[in-house]
Amino acid sequence: MQTVSSAFTTATAAAYKRIGASVLIAWQKTTNASVQFFTIGQSKIGGADVLKGAGGSVTFSDKYQYTNETANVESYTISRKMSNLPWGVIMGTANITLLNANNRFTPKYDATIGNYILPDRPIRLGVGINDEYINLFTGYSEMPKSSISSRKTTIVAWDALKFLSNKKSSLQAFVNTSADQIIIALLQEQGFGVGQYNIEPSTQNKIGYLPVQDLIVTDIFKQICEAEGALMFCDENGVINFWNRIHLNNNSTSKWTFNYSNMTNVDWDNTPIVNDAIVVAKPFKIAAFNKVWENGQSYAVQPNSSLDVFADFRDDIGSFPLISIVTPVNITTAVTSSWQANQNQDGTGAEVNSGIALTSTYLFGERYRMTFANTTNAVIYLTKIQLYGTPAKVQVVDSKEQTDATSIANYGINPDNNGQIVTIDNNLVQDAATANALAYIYVKLFSTPLQRLKATVFGVPQLQLGDFVTVNEETTGQTLAMVVVGNDIEVTQNGKLAQTLSLEQRSTYQYFTIGVSRIGGSDYLAP
Amino acid sequence: MALTINATAIKLPDADGLVEDYVNYETTLVAINGGKQRTRAGQKKRAQLKWTRLSIADYQALLALLNTGAAVAYANDFTNKPGGTFNFTGLPTFNASTPYSVGTSKLVDANCVIEEI
Numbered sequence: 001m002q003t004v005s006s007a008f009t010t011a012t013a014a015a016y017k018r019i020g021a022s023v024l025i026a027w028q029k030t031t032n033a034s035v036q037f038f039t040i041g042q043s044k045i046g047g048a049d050v051l052k053g054a055g056g057s058v059t060f061s062d063k064y065q066y067t068n069e070t071a072n073v074e075s076y077t078i079s080r081k082m083s084n085l086p087w088g089v090i091m092g093t094a095n096i097t098l099l100n101a102n103n104r105f106t107p108k109y110d111a112t113i114g115n116y117i118l119p120d121r122p123i124r125l126g127v128g129i130n131d132e133y134i135n136l137f138t139g140y141s142e143m144p145k146s147s148i149s150s151r152k153t154t155i156v157a158w159d160a161l162k163f164l165s166n167k168k169s170s171l172q173a174f175v176n177t178s179a180d181q182i183i184i185a186l187l188q189e190q191g192f193g194v195g196q197y198n199i200e201p202s203t204q205n206k207i208g209y210l211p212v213q214d215l216i217v218t219d220i221f222k223q224i225c226e227a228e229g230a231l232m233f234c235d236e237n238g239v240i241n242f243w244n245r246i247h248l249n250n251n252s253t254s255k256w257t258f259n260y261s262n263m264t265n266v267d268w269d270n271t272p273i274v275n276d277a278i279v280v281a282k283p284f285k286i287a288a289f290n291k292v293w294e295n296g297q298s299y300a301v302q303p304n305s306s307l308d309v310f311a312d313f314r315d316d317i318g319s320f321p322l323i324s325i326v327t328p329v330n331i332t333t334a335v336t337s338s339w340q341a342n343q344n345q346d347g348t349g350a351e352v353n354s355g356i357a358l359t360s361t362y363l364f365g366e367r368y369r370m371t372f373a374n375t376t377n378a379v380i381y382l383t384k385i386q387l388y389g390t391p392a393k394v395q396v397v398d399s400k401e402q403t404d405a406t407s408i409a410n411y412g413i414n415p416d417n418n419g420q421i422v423t424i425d426n427n428l429v430q431d432a433a434t435a436n437a438l439a440y441i442y443v444k445l446f447s448t449p450l451q452r453l454k455a456t457v458f459g460v461p462q463l464q465l466g467d468f469v470t471v472n473e474e475t476t477g478q479t480l481a482m483v484v485v486g487n488d489i490e491v492t493q494n495g496k497l498a499q500t501l502s503l504e505q506r507s508t509y510q511y512f513t514i515g516v517s518r519i520g521g522s523d524y525l526a527p
Numbered sequence: 528m529a530l531t532i533n534a535t536a537i538k539l540p541d542a543d544g545l546v547e548d549y550v551n552y553e554t555t556l557v558a559i560n561g562g563k564q565r566t567r568a569g570q571k572k573r574a575q576l577k578w579t580r581l582s583i584a585d586y587q588a589l590l591a592l593l594n595t596g597a598a599v600a601y602a603n604d605f606t607n608k609p610g611g612t613f614n615f616t617g618l619p620t621f622n623a624s625t626p627y628s629v630g631t632s633k634l635v636d637a638n639c640v641i642e643e644i
Contacts, residue, residue: 019566260559458556458564474560495553495568 001255002134002236002462011130012460013262021491022126022133023073023096025141025155026064027116062238064122067113072098072105074152075492076125078137080233080465081502082485084272086445087245089222090233090465092159094125094137097152098144105153106146119143123157124238127461127491136461136489138238139163159234164190165218173211173323173392175286178202179224179428182210183232183242186217197240200247202228204434209284209392211321211365227428229438233465243466245441248483248506252468256460259472266473267454271504272416274446275407279438280399281429284392286323291336293368293387298345300381301356301374311368311387317394321365325389328358328370336388339372347383356380398432402439404447411449450505451480459497461489471503480505531602532592532619538585544577547606547613550642571643572615574601580634586623593621593639601641617641 004012011017073096080092103109107117125137139159146153167190174182179202187197204227212220225232229245293311301307313320328337332353341356343349355376362369368387374380401421413419422442429435453471463469465487471480486502529536530545539545553567581589592599598616606613618641625636 015563016565016567019568021568261562262564263559264556265559458558459566492554493552493568495551495566497554497566498556 020128023069024066024124026122027113031063077490079488087229091162094157096155100153101151135236169212176206178206199242200244203244205430227426254470255467257470260474262458265456269452270449275404277422277439277442278401279435280425281435282394282397283430285395287393295385298381298383306373309370319366320393322389340384342383345381400435402443407447453503459499540576546575574641577638593619615643617643
């Protein structure tokens with residue numbers, strides 16, 4: 001839950017409250033160090049001050065000089081949702097509708113911002129209750145779309161994790177580095193500084209080898225989150241959070257209570273049943289320098305032409321990346337990596353040692369490209385290519401299965417997965433203990449169908465994903481401890497502050513703590 | 528006692544032809560058990576004026592003041608609202624509500640709504 005004043009909390013629950021919307025857009029993407037943060041009672045609404053992100057430090061998005069477009073806003077909606085899995089990368093999105101009768105948002109029209117009606121504009125959305133404002137969304141716009149007939153402009157915006165889904169890393173491969181340090185390095189590479197992220201420690205061994213060059217940053221985060229059983233999301237203030245797999249279990253204090261007097265509707269559902277899961281740990285470890293590839297066919301390089309030959313590095317387990325490779329040379333001078341050319345495809349003719357050359361190479365990680373140029377007037381065949389290098393190979397494969405016999409007896413195996421065993425296969429799962437823990441958590445959380453609610457509530461905008469709330473379900477008399485797994489908010493010019501929460505019941509369990517838990521007691525060994 | 532648009536006195540509306548009120552931009556949610564919560568974004572002033580059988584001169588004067596599309600300054604210092612005044616800048620929507628017959632009478636009924644910006 002976002003930190004708010006007691007007055008804000010009181011007003012949130014009150015029968016009557018004034019609300020305000022705040023929409024700030026940095027059209028020109030200029031920064032202004034002199035811009036102050038909004039201070040209630042001092043800053044002027046419509047002035048240059050911006051709502052400051054939470055915490056003491058300036059967040060990535062605080063740097064921009066925003067234009068206050070609040071007076072032109074008809075409505076906005078904000079949505080954040082976790083997937084069905086208890087881990088992953090969550091991207092928040094916002095839809096903003098602006099009034100454009102004066103053509104302010106029509107491209108090339110307004111003298112100040114007309115040339116900047118473009119995508120990738122930093123946006124901040126906030127809501128005020130009785131004139132105290134909090135941020136609800138910080139992100140970046142897609143291209144604004146205007147309609148002459150409706151006289152409106154709509155903007156779709158995404159948070160910083162979407163921003164990172166367009167960015168590739170150019171960092172060198174990580175060797176024996178913990179997942180949290182890898183995430184921090186990737187964020188810093190993209191311009192995020194300390195205070196702009198909150199990364200919890202990894203809960204498994206250091207990752208032996210992870211090549212990231214040319215990979216999409218968000219894709220790397222997704223793989224890490226699956227391997228760690230972790231959640232990653234950008235909060236309302238633009239701060240990127242990485243919650244490890246024990247975060248929710250250790251932060252289950254109820255933040256708000258809902259009942260039939262502050263919910264306007266409840267839709268019922270159940271969590272999917274997962275009672276049989278396998279997690280495969282097959283981490284990459286750096287192996288000894290060795291021969292890593294040999295051609296299985298000959299390649300014809302046509303006269304006065306070039307040919308790209310691709311080497312895909314695979315073994316019995318699957319693809320593996322190379323940390324380094326020796327560039328092949330003609331076999332006549334080669335010590336390790338080499339290539340051999342011949343007049344005939346089957347290698348029975350004379351060797352060709354001139355008129356053909358390896359002109360360029362590129363190592364993609366699990367793939368290596370070699371470009372050969374034939375400067376003669378005859379076809380030349382590459383009959384033998386051998387590559388030597390240092391690979392990172394999967395050296396141990398641990399497969400851990402967890403089942404819940406009672407659940408299987410009651411519902412069958414994984415009825416919500418067509419009876420198939422759920423398998424998670426991830427190279428970043430580093431050890432058997434982690435594989436076992438992930439399978440355990442998955443089955444522990446989902447072996448019994450738990451309550452899932454979609455509750456439309458009197459707005460509590462300070463609630464965040466991952467917050468626990470108490471739901472007094474008065475029809476059944478149940479009191480449910482539920483976690484917020486989805487949060488949809490709508491603010492309109494008609495004073496509407498609508499909020500729909502996706503809530504999921506969580507079976508919390510105590511991790512075994514040395515010196516506190518009792519052998520033979522009800523606590524579980526920390527997975 | 529004066530009713531002015533942009534500081535120009537206008538023909539007074541009919542005796543029952545002036546409504547000055549507030550428009551509340553708010554939403555009231557109703558909980559499952561009937562409990563209510565109201566959220567309000569703002570409150571704006573509104574004046575609704577109605578004239579019957581306007582003379583040509585009065586009609587043209589009102590048209591000139593209220594039909595340009597631009598916002599106008601509405602002021603009433605004989606209102607029943609607190610403080611005795613009801614002043615705001617608003618967007619007018621002016622309509623002549625009855626037809627006239629050329630050669631007989633050009634008197635028309637008219638009405639106008641002015642909504643605070």
